[in-house]
Amino acid sequence: MCRFCGGSPAADVTFRAHRGLVLFMGFKKMAGPMCMTCGLAVHRALTTHTLCVGWWSPFSLFVFAPLTLVRNLLAVREVKKLPAPGPGTLGPRYDPGVPIHRRPRAYVALVPALWVLFMIVTGLVGGA
Numbered sequence: 001m002c003r004f005c006g007g008s009p010a011a012d013v014t015f016r017a018h019r020g021l022v023l024f025m026g027f028k029k030m031a032g033p034m035c036m037t038c039g040l041a042v043h044r045a046l047t048t049h050t051l052c053v054g055w056w057s058p059f060s061l062f063v064f065a066p067l068t069l070v071r072n073l074l075a076v077r078e079v080k081k082l083p084a085p086g087p088g089t090l091g092p093r094y095d096p097g098v099p100i101h102r103r104p105r106a107y108v109a110l111v112p113a114l115w116v117l118f119m120i121v122t123g124l125v126g127g128a
């Protein structure tokens with residue numbers, strides 16, 4: 001049974017968000033059985049959050065942010081296997097909203113990605 005809306009079937013999954021700022025790192029996680037609708041909503045919210053604020057410290061950039069994104073992708077695969085949930089008994093269901101690629105905040109991730117690319121390219125050029 002989904003922990004948010006009470007609908008079933010639900011999968012036992014954990015979604016994570018990571019926030020990496022220069023001197024501050026934060027981890028957030030939401031675990032528990034979730035139906036397809038709520039699981040997708042949590043996945044999109046936490047993944048978009050990570051794409052936006054997950055990159056701004058060295059450890060975050062190379063370790064925690066990619067790890068968080070990969071783990072969320074594995075978790076959402078479990079949720080997407082479920083059929084649409086039956087009526088919920090606990091209350092309103094989360095609204096999955098628009099896909100991640102249609103959320104402007106997700107594109108903040110392009111900044112560190114381009115920066116890393118830039119460092120690699122200048123490193124290669126400088127070393128040659």
Ligand SMILES: [Zn+2]
Pocket residue numbers: 002003004005006007034035036037038039085088093094
């Ligand atoms: Zn649910």
